[in-house]
Structures are given as structure tokens and as C-alpha cells.
Amino acid sequence: MTKSAAIHSFEPPRRTLMGPGPSDIHPRVLAALARPIIGHLDPAFVEMMEELKSLLRLAFLTQNELTFPVSGPGSVGMETCFVNLVEPGDKVIVCVNGLFGTRMVDNVRRCRGEPIVIEDAWGEPVDPNKVEDALKHHPGVKVVAFVHAETSTGVVSDAKTLAEIAKRQGALTLVDAVTSLGGSELRVDDWGLDAVYSGSQKCLSCVPGLSPVTFSPLAVESVKKRKHPGQSWFMDLTLVLGYWSAGRRTYHHTAPINALYALHEALVLLAEEGVEQSWQRHRAMHERLKAGLERLGLDFLPAAPYRLPQLNAVRVPAGVDEAEVRRRLLTEYDLEIGAGMGQLAGKIWRIGLMGYGARTENVERCLSALAAVLGH
């Protein structure tokens, strides 16, 4: 009963990951992950953490002091932003144009805030005019929350304009950049974004399980002025701050050390390439994929100006069994692409070109496998 050797070591199959994330991991990142562990209060680790924060500032294009990786997946990053910025009774405009917008609404409710929901169709960007109208009709809105790059629909919204509108009315912005960070234009300081969260497993091509976040001085001030303590111990920034601040290092929790080695290496790779150069590479690979998909007679869900280069939402042609196509790609070609989610289930495929996965070899591999499976 207490001794069993019936279960053996797990040897994963070799896949090419071209879904909505996780993306393929660069060999240098996997090598960093497996380096020997050291203590989370070791001076060498503390130094690495300081470098990691600098590298994240580079990736986010921000000078924000409070920039660090949350020790949890992107959804913990999302919740960290909401539980710190939203107090009971606070009015929060939430722009919903896909699955992750609906999750934001849920977060506001659980913080006992008052969500003001602005809806756009799945596949459309957030309409800035609706946000402007909502701000006029609802005085005293504290936060405007929106998804920059909707992973469920492959759509980018105009974060710069949305932030300008929010600022004019004195509201903070809370932004999901899970899929945009490192893959397409994102300028936290230039655009004036206040609380931004991302994920490690998309365009940074790191292991899943970390959520880089950054908070503007205005957002930090708002957290410090809270009337009620946050509802989460783990996500309370006033506690986390003591751990991630240089010179303090109050024990908070045991950091996921090896995953942080990997994130450090993924960000070194990004710094070596250059952030803007990485955006350009994603764009170039998207153009290549798009040309090939068009040759196969496939088209995109979003209109051209709103397409994310790193996440291509492609309509499933009439009469095609979409799940069977994905199953054959996986089993015959070891190639993973993503399904549609929520109201788009069965209607689209999501083809990711993220980070290390955004390269010619992957584009060609995907196009030839799709051509074979679709019978072209």
C-alpha cells in the first residue's frame, strides 16, 4: 500500500507547440531551468532577482520600481492586480471582447467592486468610444480594465488610446498583457498603463507558472491608500513588496527558484535580440504564415488591423471537423495548434507564433502539415 513502483518516470513526447501557449522553450532556457538549486535568501539569488527585475523593466519598457514576477500563472497575476486595486464598492469599467475580459468581471465581483461591463463582439477590438461614454455616464470610476491581446480571439486592442481616455477621467488602467509582452508593441510608460500583468509561457518562451507584473507609482499610491486590507494574503502587494524590494528581503514565501532561473535566461535572450526586434520578428513570421494560410484558402477571424501576429485566429472552413484536424496534427505530426474557446469553440483554430516558436521552420512545418491534413 505505501510502497509502489507501478508508476514510472514520465517521458513526454516531442511536440512542436503552436497553440496559444505554452510555447516551445529555447534550449538555453531549459538548461537554465535545470541548474542546481540555491536558497531563496542566498546572496547570489538576491542578485539574480535584481537582474531579473531590470530585465523585466526592459521587456515592459518601464521604469516602474514595482516590477517583478508573481509566483504563479497569469491568472494569479490578474488576480493580484484586482485584489490590490479594487476595494469593496469601487467602480471598475471592464471591457469584454473575449474570455479573459469575462474573467476580469468575475474578479471585480469577488473583490466586491462594482463592474461596469462594456461589450464588444469576440473577434473585435475594444471600442474606445464606448469606454469614453461609460466614463462620462459613471462618475468616479476608479479603474478601467481591458485585455491588450485577447488570447481567446487573437485580437489586439488599442491600449494607448484606451489609457489616454482613462487618464483624462482620472481612472487607473489595469491591463492584461499576457500574450503581448515580448511579441508585439507594448509600451507601459509611454502609454501610461498603471497595472499590467503577463505570463511567462507565451512570447517569452519560458516555462509556465510565473506572471510578470508592473505597477506605476500611481497604482502603488492607490494600494497604499486602501481603507481595507486586501482579501488575499499571498497576493497582498504590501507584503510582497517586503520580499522583492532590494535591501529588505523579508521572508514572504519560497520563490520558485528554478523557474526564475529560466525566466532570467528567457529575458537575457530577449535583451540580446532587442525588444523591438523581437516584435518585428513576430510580425515577419505572421506575414509568412498569413501568406501560406491564404494559399490554403483559410482566412482570419479578426479584421487585418486588429490581428495579433503571435496568435493567429483562423476560421475553420465549413464542413471541416476541426477537432479531427487538431488530433491528426498532434498524433501524425507532433504539432499542437489551439482550439477556439467559449463561444468560438469549434469555429476557429488558434495558431501561435510565440517567442522561440516564431521562426521560419515552425511556420513551414505548420503550413505543410495543415496542407496535408486538409487534403491540399
Next chain:
Amino acid sequence: MTKSAAIHSFEPPRRTLMGPGPSDIHPRVLAALARPIIGHLDPAFVEMMEELKSLLRLAFLTQNELTFPVSGPGSVGMETCFVNLVEPGDKVIVCVNGLFGTRMVDNVRRCRGEPIVIEDAWGEPVDPNKVEDALKHHPGVKVVAFVHAETSTGVVSDAKTLAEIAKRQGALTLVDAVTSLGGSELRVDDWGLDAVYSGSQKCLSCVPGLSPVTFSPLAVESVKKRKHPGQSWFMDLTLVLGYWSAGRRTYHHTAPINALYALHEALVLLAEEGVEQSWQRHRAMHERLKAGLERLGLDFLPAAPYRLPQLNAVRVPAGVDEAEVRRRLLTEYDLEIGAGMGQLAGKIWRIGLMGYGARTENVERCLSALAAVLGH
């Protein structure tokens, strides 16, 4: 500005970790960690997850269906237990005999529950008589929460007796087994524990960042009967259940795939050795360390019956600069031992013998380094 190669790959120093965790990682676990990533909805991954749940049941000695690793550190496991079991107004007895007990009180308050705090001195176990009295004086207590193995003091409390007392009064038990799982006797089903959380980086010798949890059918029933939805989206078991249940696999969050490979391998190692055999090994290594420490004139904080074999809380002798000793062990011997926390800061060292670290080689290494630094 956006391109910088000033920061290079991080190469950690080689350390021997004999603090309160993280512990040294078995080479097989590090190798598993660095295997190629696959998707979190890949059939091969789903199969691995089912094995992982079985292996966790073996480690916890439970048949509980709801047994899985939370995608976050032990403190997220703790918070997951509280936010699901405690509703506003619920009375919760919290036994405090160290740092992690005080954290439990904070959790109850943030859930808007009513904590009834029972205190014992740091270094003493929880007194079952006080719990029994508190249950008599406070009718309608929903949960009795306590720390099985206090990582801050090296003390084990009598979880079996505490659970019997709670059960007699119809209360659920919520138990911190972060440091006990795999290292000393823990029998979830035999003892009737209802909600138990642990950590991956202690006696399982896996990477930090995962928190194995298990919930009894009674605990699950209590979660299902909640009047209010939980305050956390990420930790809401009613949502997580859809992801971790066989046959459903509703998307919830992207699991930390590589860390889960590592946990799977760590648990395979535990199964190969046998759970009870692992407890015995920790006990034997503790005896060896204890004999050596006594030769150096060092003694323990807790009385003999309450000492955790895997976490040895040793009094700092009068006149010794404890931080300097730790600094020299780290810099001259690449050996990490832990400091005291909270009210025990400066008064004790914490020497861990956890998982892969609980072996003769480490005991001898620690004793000889300590002897040299203490000038014996």
C-alpha cells in the same frame, strides 16, 4: 534602451541546502524538470496528471478523490484551504505555536471569519486540552486549523489527537503539512484530516512552486454548500475541480508543466523507496545528526518527543554570532543552514534533513563544517 546585453546568463554557485527548504534536488528530478514541454491539454500530459494524483494519494496516505498540486507555493495551498472552507462569520479555532500559525490567523481574518486563537509557546507543540476547552466554550466552530510540523520551530504536534477532538465536536480540520509530507508520519485518512496542504520543496525534494493539497469528502461537501462564492477566482475549488478532474479538463489556467514533471519524478522516487521507509530514513539521519550536535555541545529548542527529524531547531550557544556562523558556512563551505524567524531570530539555527538531503553524506558534511566554524 530597448537592446541590452549587459546582463548575462546566471550560473548559480553549487550549494548544499540544509536549511528549512528548499532542499537539495535529486538529479533525476532535475532531469525530469528539463524535459521538453508539451501542452497542458495534451493527452500525454493529462495521463501524467492522473498518475501524479495517484502518487500524491500514496504520499498523503489517503483515498481522497480531490488530491492535486496547487499551481503555487505552499502559502497558496494554505490560502486555498482557507478561502474555500471559511465563509464570512465562520468561527475558526487557530492553534498558534509558531510563524505559520500566525499566518493562518491572518488568512481567517481576510476571509472575514472569526478566529479563535489558541496559543502555545514557540518551541512547544499545540496543547490538545486547550483545543478541547475552546471547542466547549465556543459552540458552532466550523474549522480547527493547526500546523502539523512547524517549520519555524522544528516542532511536531499531535495531529491525530487534535483531529479526534475536532471530529467529536463536528468541526473540520485544516492542517499545514508543508514540512511533514514525506519526512515524518502523516496519515490523512487514518487520522481523519479534512483539508491538508503541503509544499514541493521540503521532504519531496522537488523544485519550489507547487503545493500538494488533499480534501476529504466532508471538506468537499462543505465547499459545495457555501452560501457565498469564494473570494478568490484562482483558488476557487469549484473551478479548479473542472480542470483537475479526469474526463472534464475545462481550461482553468496553464499548469506549470515542467514543475509538474519534476513533482511526478520526486513522487516516483518516494514510491520506489516507500513512504514509511522514507520516514524511517529521516528519523535515522536525525539521530545521527543529534549525536554529532551533542558532541559539539549543542542542544535542541524543542523537548525530545516533539522534535521534527527533518527540521532540527538548535539553540545558538551564548556568545556566538549566529549570522556570522551561517555566513561562514555559506561562503567557506557552500553549506546553507537556516536562521530563526520572528521571535526566534538570532536564537536558533534550523538544520534541515529533507528528502534527498536526508543522507549520511550531508549529516557528516554539516557536522564537520559546524565543528570547524565553531572552533571545535
